[in-house]
Amino acid sequence: MNDRIEKVIDLKAPVARVWRALTDHEEFGTWFRVRLDGPFVPGQVSRGHITYPGYEHLRWEAVVQKMEPERLFSFTWHPYAVDPKADYTQESPTLVEFTLEQIATGTRLRVVESGFDRLPARRRDEAFRMNEGGWSAQAENIARHVEQKP
Amino acid sequence: MSSRSRSGAAALRSRASVFAALGDETRLSVLGRLAKGEPQSIARLTEGTRLTRQAVTKHLRVLEDAGVVRSVRIGRESRFTLEPRPIDEARDFLDLVSRQWDDALARLKAFVES
Numbered sequence: 001m002n003d004r005i006e007k008v009i010d011l012k013a014p015v016a017r018v019w020r021a022l023t024d025h026e027e028f029g030t031w032f033r034v035r036l037d038g039p040f041v042p043g044q045v046s047r048g049h050i051t052y053p054g055y056e057h058l059r060w061e062a063v064v065q066k067m068e069p070e071r072l073f074s075f076t077w078h079p080y081a082v083d084p085k086a087d088y089t090q091e092s093p094t095l096v097e098f099t100l101e102q103i104a105t106g107t108r109l110r111v112v113e114s115g116f117d118r119l120p121a122r123r124r125d126e127a128f129r130m131n132e133g134g135w136s137a138q139a140e141n142i143a144r145h146v147e148q149k150p
Numbered sequence: 151m152s153s154r155s156r157s158g159a160a161a162l163r164s165r166a167s168v169f170a171a172l173g174d175e176t177r178l179s180v181l182g183r184l185a186k187g188e189p190q191s192i193a194r195l196t197e198g199t200r201l202t203r204q205a206v207t208k209h210l211r212v213l214e215d216a217g218v219v220r221s222v223r224i225g226r227e228s229r230f231t232l233e234p235r236p237i238d239e240a241r242d243f244l245d246l247v248s249r250q251w252d253d254a255l256a257r258l259k260a261f262v263e264s
Contacts, residue, residue, distance in 0.1 A: 003169045005248050009255050013262040021262045031257040079247060109258075111251060116244065117169035 004114035011107045015100050018107045019070045022098050034060045042067050073098045168240040171216030177209045189222050189229035
């Protein structure tokens with residue numbers, strides 16, 4: 001089985017614009033739904049809080065890996081670390097990589113998340129619990145965001 | 151969320167990672183042979199492959215630990231059968247993560263194109 005997720009999306013915006021949306025911590029937080037304590041710095045831990053309605057009690061934590069301007073941004077994290085009391089630091093994280101490429105209409109963005117083969121099975125339970133009732137709220141969120149910024 | 155996934159996920163707790171078990175071409179080929187239906191013996195699973203009996207046994211053990219293969223005793227022989235549920239659950243999990251990325255990227259698209 002594939003242990004990675006890969007997404008490709010074409011954005012009608014210049015590479016520089018997309019790079020800023022990904023790597024400026026405030027811009028990243030706007031679309032990712034997280035309030036970050038400070039800027040992204042390679043090799044350093046990025047901390048903050050989820051702003052997604054219903055999950056505001058959850059912390060965000062990732063370790064920034066690479067920032068190659070307008071080309072590659074990557075971080076490792078513990079996906080769905082949804083139990084505020086649990087210590088996830090001993091678990092293997094997954095790696096998230098954003099790769100940017102200039103195309104005629106703007107930017108082609110590729111997102112790869114890999115390393116699920118090292119994720120403990122019990123973490124999948126938590127993801128399922130988090131999912132319950134969360135998706136309809138998420139869909140409404142997107143609709144609102146899109147309507148506000150046509 | 152189906153109840154199948156949740157009750158099954160609880161049963162998964164003590165098992166090795168399904169992803170790790172399936173992340174090997176030889177094991178995938180063994181599973182492919184089991185997917186044809188009938189419980190099969192180690193001798194049968196070794197037939198027509200370049201693998202030794204020991205190698206097949208070792209891979210079956212990993213698959214059994216991950217819960218995706220079950221052995222049944224038929225007479226004096228152990229036969230192996232596919233247990234699809236954990237595989238479905240692992241796939242459901244990836245689907246879930248995948249949908250979250252779809253949603254996040256839709257928000258990113260709206261954000262940079264506005």
